[in-house]
Amino acid sequence: MLQQIEHIAIVVQDLEAALHVYRDVLGLPLVRIEEVPAESVKVAFLELPRGGSHIELVQPTDTESGIARFLSKRGEGVHHICFRVENVAEAMSRLLSAGLELIGQEVRVNREGRSYIFVHPKSTHGVLIELYEVKSS
Amino acid sequence: MLQQIEHIAIVVQDLEAALHVYRDVLGLPLVRIEEVPAESVKVAFLELPRGGSHIELVQPTDTESGIARFLSKRGEGVHHICFRVENVAEAMSRLLSAGLELIGQEVRVNREGRSYIFVHPKSTHGVLIELYEVKSS
Helix, strand or coil, X not given: CEEEEEEEEEECCCHHHHHHXXXXXXXXXXXXXXXXXXXXXXXXXXECCCCCCEEEEEEECCCCCHHHHHHHHHCCEEEEEEEEECCHXXXXXXXXXXXXXXXXXXXXXXXXXXXXXXXXXXXXXXXXXXXXXXXXX | CEEEEEEEEEECCCHHHHHHHHHHHCCCCEEEEEEEHXXXXXXXXXXXXXCCCEEEEEEECCCCCHHHHHHHHHCCEEEEEEEEECCHHHHHHHHXXXXXXXXXXXXXXXXXXXXXXXXXXXXXXXXXXXXXXXXXX
C-alpha cells in the first residue's frame, strides 16, 4: 500500500536558522518557501537528489495553531511522515477495517487537488503518518 | 551532500505488534528481522517499493540500552532519520566546520563495513540524523 516516502515534516522555531542547517550545511536544494495562512505556518520545501522524497521545515506563524502547540509541547523535531499511496480512499477503508484510528473522518483534498488522510500516532506506534495520493505514471 | 533517505528508525515497545501495523496493514514488505545483542535491540527492516528507502522498527531487548532509555523517556515514535551520503569523512568535516555537534568524535563502521556518523539533535532542530556512506554506482 505505501509506495514511497513523500516527505518528512520537521517543526522548527525559526525557519531561517533551520534553512542554514538543512540547505547550507547539509546541502539540500530548496524548492520553495510558502506561507500557508489557513494553517498559520510558513513551510520550506527541500528536495533529496534521489528517491523522490522531500524535507519540509515548518515554522508556526502564531501561537494557537496545531503546529504551534506541538512545538510548545514537544519542542523542535519530526512532526509527521508522509507516504505516497495509489489510492487514499482504498487505504482509508483498509485502515479502518483493521481498527486504526484516523485524524478526521473523511479524505481531505489539498489546494493541488490531491487527496490525503492522517493516521493517529496512537495507531502507528507513535508516528503521525500522512497518506498522500499520487497515481503512478 | 545528503543524497537520499536511507531509513527512518522507529522505536517500538513490541515488534510483533508494530509489524502487524507496518507490514500487515500498511503493506510494507518485510526484508528481515535481526537481533543486535551489542546494542540490545531487535530490528525489523521493511522496504518501501519505490525510492530506495526503508523503515526500521527497533525494539529494545533490555532496559538499560540507549534505545530502552529513549523509549522509557519519550515513548514510541521516530528515533532517527538516516540519509545516504557519498563520503562520510567529508560530510563530517563540513559539519564540524559549520559548528554542528556530532555524537562521538570519529566515523564509525558497521558490520557491513559501511561508515556512518550521528549528528546531535541539538544541531539539527530536534532530529537525530545519521549519515551513512553509500558510493553511487
